[in-house]
Amino acid sequence: MFGRVRRAARLAACLAGVAACRSGASAVGTPPSGGAGPPITAADWEEVARLHAACALPAAPDSAAWTSRELPLGAGAIRLPRHFAERPGGERRLREWMAGDSARVEVWIAPEPATGLATSGPVRPEFEGECALRVGGRLAEVTRLRLLGPGAGDTAYAASVAALPRDGLAINAWVEGRTPAARDLLLAAVAGIAVRAPGR
Numbered sequence: 001m002f003g004r005v006r007r008a009a010r011l012a013a014c015l016a017g018v019a020a021c022r023s024g025a026s027a028v029g030t031p032p033s034g035g036a037g038p039p040i041t042a043a044d045w046e047e048v049a050r051l052h053a054a055c056a057l058p059a060a061p062d063s064a065a066w067t068s069r070e071l072p073l074g075a076g077a078i079r080l081p082r083h084f085a086e087r088p089g090g091e092r093r094l095r096e097w098m099a100g101d102s103a104r105v106e107v108w109i110a111p112e113p114a115t116g117l118a119t120s121g122p123v124r125p126e127f128e129g130e131c132a133l134r135v136g137g138r139l140a141e142v143t144r145l146r147l148l149g150p151g152a153g154d155t156a157y158a159a160s161v162a163a164l165p166r167d168g169l170a171i172n173a174w175v176e177g178r179t180p181a182a183r184d185l186l187l188a189a190v191a192g193i194a195v196r197a198p199g200r
Contacts, residue, residue, distance in 0.1 A: 039112050042138055045164040049139035055131035058181070060188040069097065072109045075169060076136070076195040080105060080186075102156070105186055106174040107193075113141070113162035113170040122150040125158075133187065136165025136195035142187065147176070157183040165195045 060066070060079065068077045069086070072095050084097040084105065094108040108114075128144035140163030147156040157180045161173040171193060175186035 039168070040164070042164045042167050045113060045141075045162075046139045049132040049141045052130045052132040052141065055133045055142050055184075055187065055191075057133070057184050057188045057191065060185065060192050066189075069095070071095065071107055071171070071193070074196060075109050075171060076193055078105070078107065078189055078193045080189055101178055103177045103182055103186065104175070105189065107190075108172050110170045110172060111168050113164050114160075114172045115162060124148040128157075133161060133163075133191050135161065135163035135171060135191060135193055138163065138165045140164070140171075144183070159183055159187050161187070161190050163190075163193075166198075169195070171195070 065082055066079045067082050068079050069084075070077055072093050080097055081099065084099050084103070087096045087098055089096060091108075093110065094106065096104060096106045098104045124147075126146040126148060128146055130144070131142045132139045133142045134140070140161050142159055142161050144159045145157070147158055149155060156176050156178060158174065158176040161171075161175070163171040163173075165171060173190045175183055175190060177183035177186055
């Protein structure tokens with residue numbers, strides 16, 4: 001219904017470190033390191049996220065209606081509502097769960113955080129703001145969006161999360177719900193991700 005809006009490469013490229021991010025340097029379509037030179041560190045990425053105010057989110061329910069799901073590549077686990085079903089896919093780095101009302105959570109693992117948006121289909125994204133969210137002990141960058149479809153009732157609310165809890169392990173997430181509250185509840189689930197220690 002809403003086409004495909006996926007986080008691919010948004011905001012600061014950090015080609016010269018955090019200072020470049022602060023001055024507005026950008027390279028849409030690339031990882032924060034610019035695809036050349038040393039990758040961005042977890043400490044530097046946290047400084048980027050620290051530029052934003054903290055996200056105001058509800059607490060994720062701690063109930064039997066939620067259950068733990070494994071992240072791609074054994075990176076950790078996320079608690080989601082039991083009625084979210086995993087969608088089959090062939091990409092080892094990506095996992096996606098969906099509910100009957102088209103709510104979704106996608107998590108993909110990469111060496112660096114993704115910084116951008118790619119859209120397709122009859123969807124017009126409207127920027128709602130950015131905030132910082134702690135994921136795996138480090139601050140992550142969150143971008144909230146409203147997705148406007150072709151019909152009067154074809155509106156969804158989404159957010160992308162780019163987290164780098166440790167060097168070389170980026171946890172990128174996309175959440176989508178029918179209301180801002182539904183979206184923010186899924187963002188709270190991302191904040192609750194338990195990152196697995198290396199070698200475990």
